[in-house]
Amino acid sequence: MKDTATIGFGTKVRKFIYNDNTVGHVFAAPFIFGFICFSLIPILTSFYYAFTDFSMGSKEVTPVGLKNFAALLTDETFMKSLGVTLKYVFISVPMKLAFALFVAFLLTRKSKLVTLYRSLYYVPSLVGGSVAVALVWKQLFARRGLFNMVMKDMGLDTINWFGDQGLALFPLILMSVWQFGSSMIIFAAGLKEIPTTYYEAAEIDGANGFQKFIKITLPCLSPIILYNLVMQTISAFMAFTQAFIITKGGPNNATMMYALYVYKQAFDYNNMGYACAMSWFMLMVMSIITLVIFKSSKMWVFSEAGD
Amino acid sequence: MKKKLLAAFLAATMVMGMTACGGDTTAQGDAGTADGSSQVENSVAGDEEQEQIKLRMAWWGSQTRHDRTVQVIEMYEKENPHVDIEYEFFSFDDYFTKLKTLVSSDQVWDIFQLGGNFPQYVDKIYFLNDYIDSGVIDTTNISDAYLKITQDTAGNQMGLSNGLNTYGIAYDVDMFKEAGVPLPTDNWTWDDYADACRKISKHTGEFGTSGFTSSEFIAGCSTYIGQQGKVGEYGFFNLDLTGMGFDDYKMLTPYIQMRADLIKEGASPDAGAEMEITNIENDFLVTGEAAMTWVAVNQFPTIYDVCAAEGRTLALASLPRVTENGPAGSVIQSSQMLCVSQDSQYKEEAAKFISWFQNSEECNNVLQGERGIPINDKVREALKASATAGQQEMYDYVDLVGTFETPEKINVLSPDGQDQVVDQYRNLIQQVVAGEITADEAAKKTYEAAEAIFK
Incomplete structure (x- = not known):
């Protein structure tokens, strides 16, 4: 207020700074920068490369039209990896969500230790995608690993987890289910939001625990289930670390996850263009599945505001 | 109240940003002087004025190889104080993944290791023929037959073999x-x-x-x-x-x-x-x-x-x-070789290192033929003379x-x-x-x- 000449300018600047749009953009700037440089530009270039024979080793890029996509149709490993990934998603996601919901449900009790337990159960998700956990898993299920030692001590036959095509995928699925923490936290928050009056009313009407769960908890939680389902499905499609570290895709490609095969084509076999085409194909598959989930959600997601 | 807090926060971040910039410039200044002084020290230490250079080198292999190679790099740096070798080592698969990314960004290490899969990377290899002719790379104790195992059909010298193998x-x-x-x-x-x-x-x-x-x-x-x-x-x-x-x-x-x-x-x-x-x-x-x-x-x-x-x-x-x-x-073949990269700024210095790596008995005494049996006749004789039982078995087998x-x-x-x-x-x-x-x-x-x- 000392200098009258700068008041006009000062207020303008202040107005500009206080403007919600400015504030928003300033705070979003680091993200926008990161998104453009590390997501948008690579995404667009990969779209271009999908129609070329680009490889990491060479400088020349020749457009080849739809050849990469046509080649997908005759690639046996591609078909197999698609099947393996779908199997992985359809088994691991429901199991993970069910387990997360179960643990979250157990931890809604009023006890001082609940917070501690919740943090403990969250730990596996913190170390989640790390290589170290995958290596531990590899040791646990190895021919002479902990699981087989225990089996042997109990007088049972040992199981050749990673040598058997039919079994190899299950340790990987189990590892993903074990990392249920983030879904659990979201479920726990959702459970707290359900008004206790509903349960009281049901109790007065004589409903048992199971009926309360089916008729009250599940419908009230359905928007959160939808959210978790979509997020977990997408991340399950991108599973890479476990397969890369533990099995390298074997035996007989029984654990050849889609993302792992993309990596192999891009970096081991020097077919970056083909790998890009594969990635775009995966994007389409994931979009379709997500779309199906959203469309079907009208039938099973219960929204209090709507009714 | 909230708005004032926000304004204060924004102002604070701006000020911090500015001081951070200021900090940067002083830091750069410091680095500059540090560089300068280190150059002075070197020109005092070495008799002739030599430009400080940095060579990047990489290889793949087992832990034994990593330990021994790092040791000889340190020996070389001691003998040639103007050369600073920045090294990286990998397992076989990771090495080639990294190499491929460097090829596409034109930043291949000055000195890098390649095996029988070199045709894929031939665009990035600087042929050593000139350096061999001019004597930068000493080949007096290496027979032509052994030079040939790392040449292409046109006679271009891709590198010098680190060792014979089968x-x-x-x-x-x-x-x-x-x-x-x-x-x-x-x-x-x-x-x-x-x-x-x-x-x-x-x-x-x-x-x-x-x-x-x-x-x-x-x-x-x-x-x-x-x-x-x-x-x-x-x-x-x-x-x-x-x-x-x-x-x-x-x-x-x-x-x-x-x-x-x-x-x-x-x-x-x-x-x-x-x-x-x-x-x-x-x-x-x-x-x-x-x-x-x-x-x-x-x-x-x-x-x-x-x-x-x-x-x-x-x-x-x-x-x-x-x-x-x-x-x-x-067949007896080259296990792997060290190559000079096309991207290198200091090709001659890289070639000098390779020459030393191949010919110095002191260096190979540390390496102990871990990359294969040395192609330099003198070095090989020296190593054979002091071979351990395992090495002797290897020499006999190759014979x-x-x-x-x-x-x-x-x-x-x-x-x-x-x-x-x-x-x-x-x-x-x-x-x-x-x-x-x-x-x-x-x-x-x-x-x-x-x-x-x-x-």
Whole structure:
């Protein structure tokens, strides 16, 4: 207020700074920068490369039209990896969500230790995608690993987890289910939001625990289930670390996850263009599945505001 | 109130940003003076004024190699204070993943290691012919024959070979004796080999042979083709790497059948067990769970020492043959070489380092032929004189392979795309084991996959 000449300018600047749009953009700037440089530009270039024979080793890029996509149709490993990934998603996601919901449900009790337990159960998700956990898993299920030692001590036959095509995928699925923490936290928050009056009313009407769960908890939680389902499905499609570290895709490609095969084509076999085409194909598959989930959600997601 | 807080916060961040910038400039100034002073120190230390240079170098290999190479790099830096070598080391697969990214960004290390797969990277290799002619690289004690093993067909010198190498089968002598299996002879056959695997596995409950797969394709599958017909009649790929070196896929069938049978019977590890082998140091032969494994012989002294410490004796046997008196199929080749990169700013300095690396007895005394048997005659004699038991076995074995009849022209190089063929080949064997396809179909598909890389 000392200098009258700068008041006009000062207020303008202040107005500009206080403007919600400015504030928003300033705070979003680091993200926008990161998104453009590390997501948008690579995404667009990969779209271009999908129609070329680009490889990491060479400088020349020749457009080849739809050849990469046509080649997908005759690639046996591609078909197999698609099947393996779908199997992985359809088994691991429901199991993970069910387990997360179960643990979250157990931890809604009023006890001082609940917070501690919740943090403990969250730990596996913190170390989640790390290589170290995958290596531990590899040791646990190895021919002479902990699981087989225990089996042997109990007088049972040992199981050749990673040598058997039919079994190899299950340790990987189990590892993903074990990392249920983030879904659990979201479920726990959702459970707290359900008004206790509903349960009281049901109790007065004589409903048992199971009926309360089916008729009250599940419908009230359905928007959160939808959210978790979509997020977990997408991340399950991108599973890479476990397969890369533990099995390298074997035996007989029984654990050849889609993302792992993309990596192999891009970096081991020097077919970056083909790998890009594969990635775009995966994007389409994931979009379709997500779309199906959203469309079907009208039938099973219960929204209090709507009714 | 909230708005004021926000304004204060924004102002604070701006101020902090500004001071941070200020901090940066002073830091840069400091760095500048630090650089300057270090240059002054150097010109005092060295007699002549020399520009400080930084060379980047990378290699792949085992822990032993990493330790020894780092040690010689430090020796070189001491002798040449103006050179600072920044090194990176990797496992084999990671090395090539990294190399590919550097190739596409034109930033390949000044000095880098390549093996028989160099044709893929030939655009990035600076040929050493000029440096050899001008004497920057000293080749007085290296015979022309040894220079030739790292030249292309046009005579361009890709690099200098770090060592001579050949494939063989390392085996545990006591396990053979315990199972009552005769020790391998110089011309044993694949039937003898499979027999030994089965007997040992039945008798000891361990694997007859391990599955060190990165060597198996070349030492087994590819050699098997070269062993058929007359000496030099067939090869897996043809001599100039433009197509296949044999016409009938059925030539592969018996070998694939044998591999699949051994796995099925538990005499050789299945895919799950193979996954537990990450490098030669934890191969099943070394851990005592197998009686044989495939080796490139430069790996032998290391595993020999490890086993000797546990009271076990390893020995080297030649690769089995198709028929007793047929071609051996083994060839002596370059294990790997150091190359100068096209992207290098200091090609001559890089070449000087390579010359020292090859010729200095002091340097090779530390390296101990871990990359293969040195090509410099003097260095080799010096090392042989002080060889350990494991190294002696390796030298004797290479001498033995040298006496085998070899074709005039051989091809030990791998074409671009071989990795994919090898992966498919292994996968097909697993399908045979699972009973999904027959060995004949697997052979046909392997052949087609290999043929496809030339189209």
